[in-house]
Amino acid sequence: MASVALAAATALVAGCATGSGDSASGASGNTLTLWTHNAGNSAELDVVKKIIKEFNGSQSTYKVKLQAFPQSDYNNSVVAAASAHKLPCLLDVDGPNVPNWAWGGYLSPIDVSGSQVPLSDQLPSTVGRYKNKVYGFGFYDVALTHFARKSVLNKYDIRIPTTDKPWTKDEFDSALAKLKKGGKFAYPLEMGTGGSGEWWPYAYSPQLESFGGDLIDRDGYKTASGTLDGKNSQEWATWFRSLVAKGYIAKKSGADPNKDFLAGKSAIQWDGSWNAAKNADKLGDDLAIIPPVDFGNGPKIGGASWQWAMSSTCSNKAGAQAWLKFSRQTKYFVDYAKATGTLPGTDAAAKQVEGYQPGGKFNVLVQYARKYAVVRPVTPAYPYISTEFQKAAQDILAGADPKNALGQAAKDIDNNLKTNNNYAG
């Protein structure tokens, strides 16, 4: 669900710039164009279509026209359209990219005051802010969690943790050791190491943060040295590497890690909340939804998923804001969460989604998002940081020296910040 943000850059970059027949303004008169990354993801796309249809029917001034892109090409298409001054009026953007696109002048701050759902009701991670201005909001978030079978944990005499008392690092390590020793699981832990792109920082940087490290010094976002390659971060890297060395995880997971977990190939899976309903269907009461491990600095998960925004070149900002405001109704928050199996962005919506209501079996996931979520660094440098962390983490799993790999990444990030004048402007 977290985007594969900077996926394959293809010749499509050039192709898409001329692909849109719209005017440079993203709207012709009162007809506004809207871009989404949901082509091929019909569940979510249907909700977008429904909102558009109801908006177009609710008034006679504005008309919103939908254009859907496959997720893997979406970001490249937006970048290409922006260079050609052909951005649509309305577009969706992956949470961590909001600062980059806002800084780059793609997005315009939005004012959605007076809509049915106030921004303050939302999970903080679902509102895209940069420099004290709101640039986007999402209807849902996702949470990282461990899935396991209660029967397996009981069999190996492993405590099933609760939100109040998560596993500590030592507990987790000894649990993995027991499972490995049992011999039934070739790799007791499934971390999804076969994934690519944004999955890496999304899934593993929260663990780094739980160790006390971080991707960058968040005070001013001016340097990564001393943070990304600091003592705590090195401890994370050493632990991360030891998972492979001790045979707890596969250096490269299979194509569908969740399928492997459900087939009983792994005992514990580190995964997103989007698989919670599917796992509950298959395993019933045997499914344990386990909070992230507390590696010393508290349990952490990533925050922010796709959000809606308005382009800076939009020629009909009144129309775009009207659509944004109209969409902020609790029923749409409910529709999104139901369609995509994600966490509803507001408590009011959570009450109406089966399983996510207070006391529901998935409500713990909403609590994780409230308690543990850390947004990825709010800086225009994020896309660069993301690629550097991904490379460092992959190198560490492949056997690179943790200190050197993190040191090189920190150095590259610092160079990038310096040559970009710390992304001022």
Added chain:
Amino acid sequence: MIAALERLRPVRRTRTTHARRRESLTALGMATPAVVLLIVFLVVPVALAFALAFTDARLISPTPARFVGLRNFTLLFQDPVFYKSLRNTAYFAAVVVPLQAGLALVLALLVNAKVRGVNFFRTVYFLPVVTSMVVVSLLWTFLYRQDGLVNHVISGLTLGHVHGPDWLGDPATAMPAIILMSVWQGVGFHMIIWLAGLQTIPAELYEAADLDGAARWHRFLHVTWPGLRATRTFVLVTITIAAFSLFTQIRVMTQGGPLDSTTTVVYQAVHTGYDQQQTAYAAAISLAFFVLVLSVSLVQRFLTREKD
């Protein structure tokens, strides 16, 4: 008589100039589409890349690009990944050029024989060439997996004694695995080129060699090899350039990993330019690549020049 000739001359001259002018107009008209395409898609981008290499241009930026002198090159020459890219590119070229050219020649000699069913083999060897490299790379990614077909075959042939590695996940085997696949994919094309060269060698030369009682090997050495002179240069230059621009396989199969064992110069340029939004830095890498390919091509031209 002379007067008459004098009168004729200027007339004839105008006719020739007129015809010539029409001819050059036609030529110009015919060349225009190609020239325009070349300018728009080759000359302009190359000139842009040269200029951008000395600026701080970015893919996404609110500020216009500024001139920064040699800063990108200073950073580039301190970048450990760039040296790994250079090394990997050189490694790939050094193995692929002789291997693919040699194998293609062997195949060409085999399918040049006048036996039944030779067309079938020509088709089989040529088949990978007409398949998209992206598709080939995706398929081979599956073949090379730890539990993939390649390892199943190895395990079967050795009666389960040898279990192959995760070919693309191991720094020691990733590049050889990509080399093998690339040669398999590209060898058919150069086989056809060699074949064309072989068929330009006059049959009389072979007859003469047979009359002289030349053995197979001598016939190859003194008739075939010298006869392939022009083809040889062409094959050498095209394989070298193709090898230097190794990109698609890397992008699809390994993304430069593991531990930078498969990163190449072109892959690094695309990765920094698009994934990391560093347009100017990518332009600097491209410029360095241009100089590299140019110098290698010049050396090759010098070595294969007409000596007589």
